[in-house]
Amino acid sequence: MQKILILDFGGQYNQLIARRVRELQVYCELRPHTMTLEEIRRFDPIGIIFTGGPHSVYLPDSPRPDPGVFSLGVPILGICYGCQLLAQSLGGLVTAAQDASAREYGKTDTVFDPSCSLFRDLPEESVTWMSHGDYLARVPEGFRIAAHSAACPTAAICDEERRFYGVQFHPEVRHTAFGGEMLRRFLYAVCGARGDWTMADFKRRSVDALRQRVGSGRVLLALSGGVDSSVLAALLSEAVGRQLSCVFVDHGLLRKNEGDQVEAAFAGRSLDFRRVDAGARFLRRLQGVTDPEEKRHIIGEEFIRVFETEARTIGKVDYLAQGTIYPDVIESGLGQSAVIKSHHNVGGLPDFVDFKEILEPLRLLFKDEVRQLGRELGLPESLVARQPFPGPGLAIRVIGEVTEEKLRLLREADAIFRQEMARAGLDRSASQYFAVLTNLRTVGVMGDGRSYDYAIALRSVQTSDFMTADFTRLPWELLDRVSVRIVNEVKGVNRVLYDITSKPPSTVEYE
Numbered sequence: 280m281q282k283i284l285i286l287d288f289g290g291q292y293n294q295l296i297a298r299r300v301r302e303l304q305v306y307c308e309l310r311p312h313t314m315t316l317e318e319i320r321r322f323d324p325i326g327i328i329f330t331g332g333p334h335s336v337y338l339p340d341s342p343r344p345d346p347g348v349f350s351l352g353v354p355i356l357g358i359c360y361g362c363q364l365l366a367q368s369l370g371g372l373v374t375a376a377q378d379a380s381a382r383e384y385g386k387t388d389t390v391f392d393p394s395c396s397l398f399r400d401l402p403e404e405s406v407t408w409m410s411h412g413d414y415l416a417r418v419p420e421g422f423r424i425a426a427h428s429a430a431c432p433t434a435a436i437c438d439e440e441r442r443f444y445g446v447q448f449h450p451e452v453r454h455t456a457f458g459g460e461m462l463r464r465f466l467y468a469v470c471g472a473r474g475d476w477t478m479a480d481f482k483r484r485s486v487d488a489l490r491q492r493v494g495s496g497r498v499l500l501a502l503s504g505g506v507d508s509s510v511l512a513a514l515l516s517e518a519v520g521r522q523l524s525c526v527f528v529d530h531g532l533l534r535k536n537e538g539d540q541v542e543a544a545f546a547g548r549s550l551d552f553r554r555v556d557a558g559a560r561f562l563r564r565l566q567g568v569t570d571p572e573e574k575r576h577i578i579g580e581e582f583i584r585v586f587e588t589e590a591r592t593i594g595k596v597d598y599l600a601q602g603t604i605y606p607d608v609i610e611s612g613l614g615q616s617a618v619i620k621s622h623h624n625v626g627g628l629p630d631f632v633d634f635k636e637i638l639e640p641l642r643l644l645f646k647d648e649v650r651q652l653g654r655e656l657g658l659p660e661s662l663v664a665r666q667p668f669p670g671p672g673l674a675i676r677v678i679g680e681v682t683e684e685k686l687r688l689l690r691e692a693d694a695i696f697r698q699e700m701a702r703a704g705l706d707r708s709a710s711q712y713f714a715v716l717t718n719l720r721t722v723g724v725m726g727d728g729r730s731y732d733y734a735i736a737l738r739s740v741q742t743s744d745f746m747t748a749d750f751t752r753l754p755w756e757l758l759d760r761v762s763v764r765i766v767n768e769v770k771g772v773n774r775v776l777y778d779i780t781s782k783p784p785s786t787v788e789y790e
């Protein structure tokens with residue numbers, strides 16, 4: 280399989296670069312810029328991308344690659360900081376933009392030279408996404424200028440002979456009108472990619488590798504019902520079905536009919552599927568608890584206890600399978616950031632079960648690739664195309680104490696919202712949407728009588744990475760329909776609110 284190496288210089292869009300390359304069906308990995316020349320050689324890339332980053336290349340401590348990387352004969356694309364790094368390393372001059380007008384942030388009209396391989400057959404003028412305070416004042420020998428904007432005379436440079444390219448803008452960001460096409464040209468026209476990264480191939484290779492590795496051993500998987508662990512269950516069942524035990528802990532905090540859907544998806548497969556209905560147990564532990572962090576910790580711990588009990592009845596396990604995916608791997612390699620919420624990831628289980636090794640067959644896949652793999656494995660669309668659902672489930676969407684009655688109200692309201700979103704054809708375009716049961720009770724009038732019932736909040740967001748998000752501009756007619764249906768059909772609710780805050784300052788979930 281051909282590989283692209285993305286050297287990480289700390290830019291905020293780095294994951295996005297990797298996703299775009301994979302979307303173009305070329306395998307890539309994001310690795311730290313400290314990778315040695317020997318490691319790069321062993322990785323054997325067909326091309327290298329230097330990412331952006333927050334530093335200035337002319338400062339002594341700014342991050343740099345091993346200088347030998349320029350002599351490998353492998354094509355290089357430098358993006359933003361990566362472009363400046365490429366230029367400076369090869370004899371160019373990078374300086375801080377002296378006056379504010381030379382700095383560029385945001386959408387910028389840019390003019391391209393179509394004779395450069397990156398821009399061939401693309402419009403000569405289009406919008407790019409810029410974000411830089413430094414600029415390239417002198418182009419290194421062998422390079423020529425391949426794009427400019429009003430404020431930046433060197434928006435792109437290229438040396439076709441050595442196959443080195445630098446762009447000051449961010450082609451990985453959707454705001455760059457032809458960014459994907461530019462990356463495609465780098466991968467296919469410059470690096471000679473064949474597009475051999477497909478989920479069908481990945482599935483075949485993974486099934487073979489898992490059979491080899493597991494041999495006649497026994498595998499245990501904690502199935503949360505989320506996309507990642509469901510796809511992993513399907514992959515393992517295809518590879519080593521008879522040696523696999525899946526423990527699905529239904530904590531009673533799932534959405535309407537969700538537990539049954541998960542069970543149905545695995546019912547026909549030849550594997551040991553165990554659904555543990557532990558709703559009553561979780562509710563008992565949550566009784567009287569109102570603090571969001573306390574709820575999360577209780578659910579995380581209880582999940583482990585239930586799983587542990589079940590695992591003991593299964594007996595000796597050789598491998599524990601976890602649904603770790605690539606963003607988890609990338610993020611755990613970065614610096615510590617403040618804990619806003621302690622995410623309960625049921626994949627992040629144990630050191631308590633007696634097992635030899637951990638299997639993480641999805642650790643190199645992005646979420647959209649996991650979904651694609653799920654389709655290859657024949658999982659139903661209702662499971663594969665699911666929006667993200669937090670491990671603690673509806674417990675963090677019922678504000679305040681969680682009770683059976685409140686869960687019932689929320690499940691019904693949420694199901695109505697989801698139904699209407701699907702009916703309006705918006706279920707795929709919104710990144711995540713759900714109902715929340717607030718602990719606000721207000722006065723209403725129903726028929727001729729007074730009501731004093733709960734308010735439901737509806738939340739729908741647009742985001743590419745869930746780190747930041749904006750609320751979805753839902754049509755009034757849709758909100759109207761959902762509101763009318765909820766107050767009519769869900770007894771105990773007399774008010775519906777729509778949340779119009781972005782993240783930050785809010786978060787996607789309420790707790």
Ligand code: XMP
Nearest residue numbers: 622623624667668669670671745786787788
């Ligand atoms: P927040 O609320 O932090 O959510 O803006 C960002 C994304 O993460 C999901 N989320 C969770 N996922 N366990 C998970 O597996 C959790 O504890 C958890 N809390 C939030 C949330 O649904 C959104 O997609």
